[in-house]
Each structure stands twice: as structure tokens, then as C-alpha cells.
Amino acid sequence: KQEVTQIPAALSVPEGENLVLNCSFTDSAIYNLQWFRQDPGKGLTSLLLIQSSQREQTSGRLNASLDKSSGRSTLYIAASQPGDSATYLCAVPGLFYNTDKLIFGTGTRLQVFP
Amino acid sequence: ETGVTQTPRHLVMGMTNKKSLKCEQHLGHNAMYWYKQSAKKPLELMFVYNFKEQTENNSVPSRFSPECPNSSHLFLHLHTLQPEDSALYLCASSQDRTEANYGYTFGSGTRLTVV
Numbered sequence: 001k002q003e004v005t006q007i008p009a010a011l012s013v014p015e016g017e018n019l020v021l022n023c024s025f026t027d028s029a030i031y032n033l034q035w036f037r038q039d040p041g042k043g044l045t046s047l048l049l050i051q052s053s054q055r056e057q058t059s060g061r062l063n064a065s066l067d068k069s070s071g072r073s074t075l076y077i078a079a080s081q082p083g084d085s086a087t088y089l090c091a092v093p094g095l096f097y098n099t100d101k102l103i104f105g106t107g108t109r110l111q112v113f114p
Numbered sequence: 115e116t117g118v119t120q121t122p123r124h125l126v127m128g129m130t131n132k133k134s135l136k137c138e139q140h141l142g143h144n145a146m147y148w149y150k151q152s153a154k155k156p157l158e159l160m161f162v163y164n165f166k167e168q169t170e171n172n173s174v175p176s177r178f179s180p181e182c183p184n185s186s187h188l189f190l191h192l193h194t195l196q197p198e199d200s201a202l203y204l205c206a207s208s209q210d211r212t213e214a215n216y217g218y219t220f221g222s223g224t225r226l227t228v229v
Contacts, residue, residue, distance in 0.1 A: 004156075034217050043120070043204055043222035089157075091218075101170070102147075102206075102218055104157045 002027045006090060006105035013112055019077040021108045023090035028068045035064050035075050036089045038107070044089065048075070080112045117141045118221035120205050126227045127195065135190040135224045137205030143219070144210050146188040148180060151202040151223070163188060164210065195228045202226070 003026045013019060023033070032051045036044040048057045048064040050073065056065040063076040073090060087107040094101035118139045127133050137146065148160040162170035163182040177199075179191040188205055204223045209216040 032217065036220070041202065041223075041225060043118075043202075044206075044220035046217060046219060049217040091157075101159050101162075101172075102149075102157075106154075106156050 002030075002092060002094060002103050004090060004092060004103050004105040006088075006108050008108055009106065010109040011111070013080060013110075015080060015082060015112055015114050017080050017112075019080050019110070021075040021077070021088050021110070023073040023075070023105055025071045025073075025092050025103075028071050030068065030092045032093065033064075033066055033073050034091050034102075035062075035073075036091065038087045038089060040087075047088075077110075080110075082112050082114055085111045118205055118207055118219050120203075120221035120224050122224060123222065124225045124227075126229060127192070128229055129195060129197070131195075132191070132193040134192065135203055135205075135226075137188040137190075137221055139186055139205075139207045139219070139221075141207060141219060142209075143207035144185050145208045146182060146185070147206040147208075147218070148188065148190050149204040149206060149220075151204060153201075157204065161190075192226075195226075197228050200226055200228045 005024045007022050034049045035047040038044050050057045050066045061078040066073045087109045089107045091102045091104045121136045145164045147162050149157045151157045159172050160174045161180045166182050177194050181189040202223045202225050205221040206218045208218045
């Protein structure tokens with residue numbers, strides 16, 4: 001059974017810092033890994049999708065890496081801003097015939113203060 | 115907007131009421147999903163529809179009844195809910211349930227409160 005863990009659970013940093021959010025999964029046989037952002041009480045916004053054959057994806061100040069063999073992904077946020085404050089979720093599709101089941105971590109709640 | 119639209123954004127209903135949540139996407143996706151997000155819990159998959167056919171019911175109580183009239187619309191009919199059903203209900207879509215490589219697009223959710 002695939003399990004996804006995210007650390008830290010919460011993070012509070014001053015503006016301008018470079019951040020690393022961690023995501024771990026127990027079974028490396030994944031098709032892809034997706035990072036989402038969720039603002040309080042709102043839906044999910046997709047940030048980056050990394051295919052199993054890729055090592056990293058970049059979008060603006062965000063960079064996500066994937067190491068399947070070790071079951072890890074990191075989301076790197078450069079020069080953090082107060083507008084980056086949100087909960088960040090990673091998710092992987094389920095295994096075998098359950099690929100339509102997206103399995104989420106519990107998220108990292110990020111607060112960036114001015 | 116992400117391309118997946120959910121209405122209403124907020125809903126307060128009594129335990130004896132009947133209401134429906136609506137989800138609409140015009141991304142050309144063929145698979146649609148309902149997820150439930152309760153406080154301090156990971157998102158839970160409820161239902162999966164692929165080409166209008168229900169392919170997954172993740173042991174959801176019968177007081178939740180999904181409907182998918184076409185690939186662009188998905189409903190969640192609610193009746194005789196319990197206070198513990200209060201949560202954020204999220205709709206998502208993807209190209210195809212077997213094409214996990216394309217990722218998922220989520221709506222903004224409906225915040226449901228059962229009183």
C-alpha cells in the first residue's frame with residue numbers, strides 16, 4: 001500500500017529565504033508525482049508534475065526534484081514571498097490498477113512573513 | 115480558475131435537507147473525481163467516473179449519490195447528512211483514468227457545513 005509523508009508539517013520563515021519541502025513515498029513504482037498548492041479553504045492548484053522518467057521540473061521560482069529509487073521528492077522555493085504562504089501537498093497515483101486514485105500527503109503548511 | 119468549476123462555493127444544510135454539488139470542466143477530460151477533505155486529514159477519494167461510467171466507489175455511504183450525465187459534468191447529491199460530513203468537497207478531472215501521466219486538475223471546492 002502506497003503511503004505519502006510530508007515533512008515538515010509546518011514551516012514559518014522570513015521573506016527572502018530559500019525553502020525545501022520534502023515528500024516521501026513508500027513504493028517507488030509511481031507513474032508521476034504532482035505538487036499542489038492549497039490556500040486556506042480553497043481548492044488545489046497544480047504547481048508541478050514530474051513524470052517517473054524525469055529528475056526535475058521547474059516553474060519560475062519553484063523547482064521539484066524526484067528520486068524514485070529513494071522514494072523522495074523535494075520542492076524548492078527560491079526567494080520566498082508572503083504570497084507563497086499556503087499548504088503544499090504532494091501526491092502520487094495509486095499502484096497497478098489503482099492509478100486513478102491520487103494518494104496525498106498531509107501537507108506542509110508554509111507561512112512567509114514580511 | 116483552473117478550468118474545473120464547482121458550485122456552490124459554500125453550502126450550509128440541515129441533516130434532513132437534500133442538496134446537490136455541481137462540478138463542470140471544459141478541458142476535454144474524460145475522467146472526473148470527487149474528493150473529500152476533512153480537517154487535518156489527507157484528501158480522500160470518494161468516486162471516480164471515466165467516460166461517464168462510475169469506476170470507483172471508495173466505500174462511500176449511500177447518503178452521497180454521484181451522477182455523471184456527460185464527461186463535462188459531475189454532481190454529488192446529498193441527503194440526510196451527518197455533522198461529521200462537514201468538509202471541503204473537491205472535484206477533479208484528468209485526461210483519462212488510465213492516463214495517470216497527465217496529472218489532475220482540481221476545482222476550488224465546496225465548503226459544506228451540516229447543522
